[in-house]
Amino acid sequence: MDKLxxxxxxxxxxxxxxxxxxxxxxxxASAGSTDTFFPPLADIVDRFRALWLFDHFGSDVLVxxxxxxxxxxxxxxxxxxxxxxxxxxxxxRWAVDPLIHFLRGIPPVALVPIFISLMGFGPEMRVASIALxxxxxxxxATVDGLRAVDxxxxxxxxxxxxxxxxxxxxxxxPAASPQIFSGLQVSLQTAFVxxxxxxxxxxxxxxxxxxxxxxxxxxxxxxWSGILLLGVIGFAANFLFDxxxxxxxxxxxxxxxxxxxx
Amino acid sequence: MRTTExxxxxTTDTPVVPEPPRLDVVHLAKSYGSSSQKGDGGKKVIEDLxxxxxAGEVVCIVGPSGVGKTTLLKCLAGLQPASSGYAAIDGRxxxxxxxxxxLVFQDYSRSLMPWLTVRKNVILxxxxxxLAKAELKARCDEALEAVGLSHAENQYPWxxxxxxxxxxxxARALAYRPEIxxxxxxxxxxxxxxxxxxxxxxxxxxEDFGMTILVVTHDIDEAVYLADRVVVLGxxxxxxxxxxxxxxxxxxxxxxxxxxxxxxxxxxEVLALIKRPA
Ligand SMILES: Nc1ncnc2c1ncn2[C@@H]1O[C@H](COP(=O)(O)OP(=O)(O)O)[C@@H](O)[C@H]1O
Ligand SMILES: [Mg+2]
Numbered sequence: 001m002d003k004l005x006x007x008x009x010x011x012x013x014x015x016x017x018x019x020x021x022x023x024x025x026x027x028x029a030s031a032g033s034t035d036t037f038f039p040p041l042a043d044i045v046d047r048f049r050a051l052w053l054f055d056h057f058g059s060d061v062l063v064x065x066x067x068x069x070x071x072x073x074x075x076x077x078x079x080x081x082x083x084x085x086x087x088x089x090x091x092x093r094w095a096v097d098p099l100i101h102f103l104r105g106i107p108p109v110a111l112v113p114i115f116i117s118l119m120g121f122g123p124e125m126r127v128a129s130i131a132l133x134x135x136x137x138x139x140x141a142t143v144d145g146l147r148a149v150d151x152x153x154x155x156x157x158x159x160x161x162x163x164x165x166x167x168x169x170x171x172x173x174p175a176a177s178p179q180i181f182s183g184l185q186v187s188l189q190t191a192f193v194x195x196x197x198x199x200x201x202x203x204x205x206x207x208x209x210x211x212x213x214x215x216x217x218x219x220x221x222x223x224w225s226g227i228l229l230l231g232v233i234g235f236a237a238n239f240l241f242d243x244x245x246x247x248x249x250x251x252x253x254x255x256x257x258x259x260x261x262x
Numbered sequence: 263m264r265t266t267e268x269x270x271x272x273t274t275d276t277p278v279v280p281e282p283p284r285l286d287v288v289h290l291a292k293s294y295g296s297s298s299q300k301g302d303g304g305k306k307v308i309e310d311l312x313x314x315x316x317a318g319e320v321v322c323i324v325g326p327s328g329v330g331k332t333t334l335l336k337c338l339a340g341l342q343p344a345s346s347g348y349a350a351i352d353g354r355x356x357x358x359x360x361x362x363x364x365l366v367f368q369d370y371s372r373s374l375m376p377w378l379t380v381r382k383n384v385i386l387x388x389x390x391x392x393l394a395k396a397e398l399k400a401r402c403d404e405a406l407e408a409v410g411l412s413h414a415e416n417q418y419p420w421x422x423x424x425x426x427x428x429x430x431x432x433a434r435a436l437a438y439r440p441e442i443x444x445x446x447x448x449x450x451x452x453x454x455x456x457x458x459x460x461x462x463x464x465x466x467x468x469e470d471f472g473m474t475i476l477v478v479t480h481d482i483d484e485a486v487y488l489a490d491r492v493v494v495l496g497x498x499x500x501x502x503x504x505x506x507x508x509x510x511x512x513x514x515x516x517x518x519x520x521x522x523x524x525x526x527x528x529x530x531e532v533l534a535l536i537k538r539p540a
Contacts, residue, residue, distance in 0.1 A: 152372030159339050159365045160387035160438065170386055174377040251377040255420040 039221045048225035056210060064195060064206040065233070067123060071130025072191040076184055079135045083142025083180075084168070093143075104140060108133030108190050109197045121202035129198045134191040141183025145176030178252050181245050188241055192234055207233075283314035284474045285338070285442060289347035291499075292333055307333050309499035310347070315442075320468055320475045322485035324532060325495030331478045332368055334500070335446050338476075339365045351442065364440035368447045368478075370428040374419040380406070381415040384434045405437035408463055410456070425452035432460065436467065442474045443467075449484065458516045461488055465514060482536070486528045487514060494535045503535050 027041045052061055086093050086100075112129045119125040149172060157171045173180075199208030211226030246253065290311045295304030307330040315321045325331055336342045338349050340359040348355045351362065364387075367373040374383050384402050393401070406412045409429040419427050428451055435443055445464075449457045461484060467473055479485050485492045489508050496503040508528055510519055519525060 150372050152367065152369055153375065155336075155341055155367065156373050156375075158341060159359050159363070160434075161359055161361060161390065162387065163390040166386065166389055170378070170389075171375065174375070177377075251418055251420075254418065255376055258420055 036218070037220055039224065043221045044224045044228065047221045048228055051210070051222060051225055052207075052229050060205050060207055060210050061229070063123070064199065064208065067126045067130060067198075067206070068191055068195045068237075071127045071195070072134055072188060074127070074131040075134035075187055075191065076138055078131070079138035079183070079187070080142050080180060083139050084146065084172070086139075087143045087146035088172075100136070100139070104136045108136075108194050112194065112198050112201060115198075116201060121204060126195070126198040126204075126206075130191045130194045133194040134187040137186035137190060138180065138183035141179045141186075142176060145179030145183075146172060148179070149175040174251075178249060181249060185241060185245075188237060192237065196230065284317040284319075284352065285315040285476065286350045286353070287311050287313050287334075287338070287347075288350070290334070290337060290344050290349055291346045292330070292337055292342070293345045294333075306499040308337075309497075309501045311495075311500065311502055312347075313493050313502055313505055315474055315476055317474055318468065318472050319490045320465065320477070320488055321491050321493060322489035323476065323478045323493045323495060324480060324482055324485045324536065325500065326536065327480060329495050329498060330500035331495065332446055335365060335444055335476075335478060338444060339363060360442070362441040364435040364438045364443050366428075366431050366435050366443070366445040366448045368450075370424060370431050370451065373431050374427055374434075376418060376420050379416050379418055380411060380422070380430050380433075383419065383430055384437050387434060387438050401437045401439070405433040408436060408467075409433045409460070425456060428452060429456070429460070432463075439471065440473065442476070444476045446478045447480065448477065449479070449481075457484075462516065464488060482529050482532050483520070486510075486525060486532060487516075487519060492528075492532055494532055496536065506532055506535075 023041075030038055030040045031042070033040050086096050111132055112125075115125045115129045115132075119128060153171055153175060157167050162171065195206075196208035198204075199206035200212050207226055207229055211223055211230070214220070214222035214226060290308060291306070292308040293304040293306045311334065313321075323331055323334070333342070337344050338356065340356050343357070350356060351360050375386065378386065381402060384405055385398065388398055388401065402415075403412070406415055409432050411426060411429055411433060414422060414426065414430075419430060422430070428448060432445070432448060435445075449460050452460065464475060464477070465488065468475055477485075477488060479488075486508055492506040492508060494503040494506060495501070506528065510522065510524055510528065
């Protein structure tokens with residue numbers, strides 16, 4: 001235990017130091033570069049600041065983020081709700097199961113053209129594409145999680161005649177929450193990919209659209225800065241997600257750690 | 263708070279069950295694996311059980327492990343339907359979890375919600391009873407105090423030992439204030455001292471609340487110490503070998519009661535029934 005505590009700062013240093021070192025190496029190696037495709041990092045950072053923090057913040061960064069948040073939120077809520085109905089009502093399960101397994105096999109990005117033909121190139125199309133693609137991982141995890149709830153806990157809920165609300169909120173939902181969160185994490189990654197993919201088709205705004213446009217107009221520093229921004233957003237989204245997960249699943253993480261220790 | 267007189271008179275020389283039986287088990291049979299209600303086909307676990315428990319009585323069920331004791335309790339709690347025969351409370355056949363009953367499960371590790379603290383686990387069944395806040399708090403405090411876990415109320419079940427977890431499950435049942443309390447090998451995983459304390463707690467709540475209590479145990483001494491009557495189950499599939507009336511003075515005391523020659527006689531009688539091949 002003591003040893004591990006002492007290792008903590010070292011590990012932190014490694015975690016922060018390694019990317020910092022890589023960035024520094026990139027900065028130095030690219031400093032005088034005249035290669036069109038690998039401009040100096042200094043240029044890229046300049047463009048990053050000019051493009052994303054000022055000119056296109058409102059018109060593109062916010063648009064992308066709004067689509068992402070909206071699509072993901074719709075997907076998460078719908079997936080958990082439909083997952084509950086599917087897992088708990090046998091007829092629904094029989095009706096829905098084969099369809100779901102067919103749909104989940106389609107790569108999420110391939111769904112985008114369907115929505116383009118249905119909705120055109122508006123923001124609705126992008127939100128809908130994100131929502132549908134992000135729906136499946138969480139939905140499937142929710143159904144699996146609910147089916148795996150311990151019989152013993154369900155017996156307790158029955159013997160003590162818990163209300164339907166308590167049964168859902170205090171027993172089923174928490175019992176399935178570790179699996180639901182695994183699904184939500186995959187959904188988040190899916191939503192992110194589809195957000196970018198949906199912007200790369202048709203006349204469009206957003207970080208993905210801007211990055212593609214920059215590439216097509218040989219504004220290579222702009223393109224790199226767009227990729228950098230996507231990396232930062234992806235990192236931040238995962239970081240936030242993990243923060244929430246650690247808070248909500250504190251009981252699960254704690255019990256697992258204890259079980260492993262003994 | 264022990265009084266010398268128990269509310270319902272324990273059967274001493276009259277083998278008649280006090281009227282009316284609170285809990286009545288009549289020709290109950292149970293098979294697993296047959297979806298039909300006929301009781302044939304599948305694996306027969308309970309052959310034919312008939313016994314009853316009077317209001318305010320403590321009855322213990324003893325029998326070898328695997329004989330079907332847990333299965334019987336699940337039928338009584340309305341978690342599983344009987345294949346034939348029935349169980350009834352005050353003459354009403356049990357077809358789902360009865361509101362006046364609480365069950366302490368044998369498998370404590372699967373009976374507490376790991377995402378709730380000890381206190382919230384105890385409160386969970388009370389939420390739908392719409393009690394006043396003060397009443398809720400009082401019941402919870404009292405139940406945790408009774409099982410000696412007041413200090414652990416903010417811990418999670420997985421932070422506690424097996425014995426402590428089982429005591430939380432008992433506290434949850436106590437706070438629910440059932441009229442009929444059923445416990446499935448409740449003291450199997452606690453240390454000897456705690457076990458004595460919980461046995462006395464069991465007798466005390468009978469006095470205080472007039473609860474009717476049915477306890478499954480494989481400890482014959484415990485059964486004789488606790489019970490007004492001991493139902494001895496035997497053979498697979500399960501059937502009643504005999505119902506032994508326990509003729510010991512109340513209040514019972516861990517040291518003096520267990521030292522009585524009658525105590526030794528009663529436990530020998532039960533032991534002989536279990537040892538003898540049916
Ligand atoms: N859900 C079930 N399905 C099939 N068989 C079961 C089930 N539950 C228990 N059994 C079987 O019924 C028998 C009695 O089990 P149980 O009631 O747990 O016995 P006890 O509590 O007396 O130890 C055992 O042989 C067990 O394997
Ligand atoms: Mg058992």
